Amino acid sequence: MRAALATARVEWIRFFRDRVALFSTIALPIVLVLLIGLTFGRGGAQLGLGVLAEDPGPLGTSLIAELEDSPALGVTVYSDRGDLYRDIRMGLLGGGVEVPADGQPVQIFVQQASSAAGVVMSTVNAAAAQVGTRATAVAVLSREVPARKAAAAVDQALGDVPPLGVTTTTVGAVSETDRNSFALAVPSQLMLFTFLNGLLGAATLVQARQLGVFRRMLATPHGLGVYLSGLGLSRFLIALLQAAILLGIGVLAFRVHFGNPVAVLVLVFVYSVIASAAGMLLGAVVRTPGQAAAIAVPTGILFGMLGGCMWPLSVVGPVMRAVGHITPQAWANDAWNLVINEGAGVAGIGRQLLVLIAFAAGLAVLAVWALGRQARAGR
């Protein structure tokens, strides 16, 4: 035990001397949490609407003003059609409208396969109906009386008739992740980076193999097991440290309510085992430290994408959601969602925890087996 702890201590010191490791373990996740929380947390449910209007008439100008007043839309004026199309295609805008001279139809541009299309279309239609009240009433009345008299009567009526309003009541509570964008950013970056750094830890292991540390350990009375436990322990503690920093920032700086602390603790604990075991396994199968890094970064990003760390799995189709669940990240994400938004405790995330424990055990057994094989083969 003492030997394992001593090994862990040495690895821990080596880690803190590595500036890149410190940067990618501590600084980068914090920068990303900040950027994502600040960027995607603002603007609420407002959808972007691009407006192209070279020379609108009075009706068109009123329509644009009405759209600008709409709480559902954030209006940006465009002068270039290509730019408007590009931003709609990219999803930066919910849609666009082109307001020509009065009398010509207003063109509405939406991307069909987007949730924004319905909102944009109904909002623009509503705005057009609001703007059209006066014009319609004047046109209808002008059939009976001269236009000027009709217009005067309609303007008088517009002043006399109280507007027909819309009141809104909202039921239920906003979920923590909807209320606070950091409640989503912190756990997703935590999972992305603890796993990525766990994998990057493989480089140390390969280096040790190359330097013959394995063979030397086999020659000592402690054997390889002690060395590997120490190494695993140090990687596990680094993952825990990383998680603690991110969770601490979430709670203290961004006032995130992560929910049941015991459930959070168990989840972080099991996930850290997964991250360190995955790194040990990678360390057993690659040949050089360069190869370890070359595989670790793309694998970490890919697993993060599949598992819902880059975007919530609720926005992808059922097939990709099912595929995503081959990764531990997806199961951990489900568990985080239950703990943060549904107030689940350890029992509430029992199923997810069981799967995650199976991942952890499976990876650890595989890693130990593969490393033992390498050591016996003298590599």
Added chain:
Amino acid sequence: MWRDVKLIAANGLRRSLRDRSILIQALLAPVLIALVVGAAFSSGFRLDVTIGIADADRSAISQRVAEGLTGAGGNGIAFSTLSDPADADQVVDSGTYDAVIILPSGLGEAVISGGQAQLEVVGRATSELAQSVAQSVATGVAADLQTARVTAVAAGAVGATDPGALIQRAVSSPPPITIEQGEVQGTFSVMAYFAPGVAMLFLFFIIGNGARSIIVERDEGTLARILAAPVRPESVLLGKTVEVIVVGVLAMTAVWLITWLGFRAFWGDPLGVFLVIVAAVVAIAGISLLITGLARTAAQADALTTIVALLFAVAGGTFFYGATGLLADLRQFTPNGQALAAFVDLSAARADVAAVLPRVLLLLGIGVGTAAIGLLALRKRVLA
């Protein structure tokens, strides 16, 4: 001299192509990541909102409104009648409906008399989108009813002979602003965004590795042996520079061709795409040479390259394209962000070569400028 440059570049290139790590980072990773993103977003997001219409008035007018709405819908919005308005909160909370529009008691009377009335929308806190749609629909209904009310009052004021017919005409006449659905031109493939974005991230590592090999060769003593031969130091530096640029251009072009021809992710005008690829690689190579020139040891160069690459990737928008605000502003200050903007212009805005030329020139300028400083520093410190 040029023969030496060619030999050194060709030798480096041969070694790079044999390195499996480079193949994984330069080809496999960008293509795989782009495929996953493409698969995740291929079906797009669909709106699926059911709005309940609760008629608490049951007048002729409110019934007509309710019937008109339940027959409408489309674009992912469905309307259906809710029998008891008192249930509105409960059915929205339980998720049976995403939102409910209540036509309040006394609405028909208020339309005829011009009195006070309010339509009510009940939404769910967790479904802002549905609430927003319901509010828009209710606003449209209110505006139509308001048109009828204003027409009725104005018709009375001018002493119209048949106000009822006028109201009917006001309600049924085509709106003064007609709305047509236009076609959004151009295409945007998330693959054509993420593939170059991720490729550029890994190019920093690969090119950085190539540039760093000058320091490694000095430390291992091979550089001293090369320089002992009749080879000028400039040839070594130029050879290495040509090597990393060729590796970068080959790698990114391969990613482009694989995602374009193999997976139909259209990146835009081929000549424009190639120019942006070359310019982006030159910029990344220049920055890598600068880092190598300024670093004291190979380990320091490695550390700096990793940090710069990851910071540029985050700030340049490699992982999220739909960002606005801070991230969108930061993006302009990174070479990969500029290159991504050019790629997006080419694919989504169907830009031609001329339109992306300013960004290409900017990237080339960054590349040449940083490379010059880096090469001078290397000449002075490593090759001296």
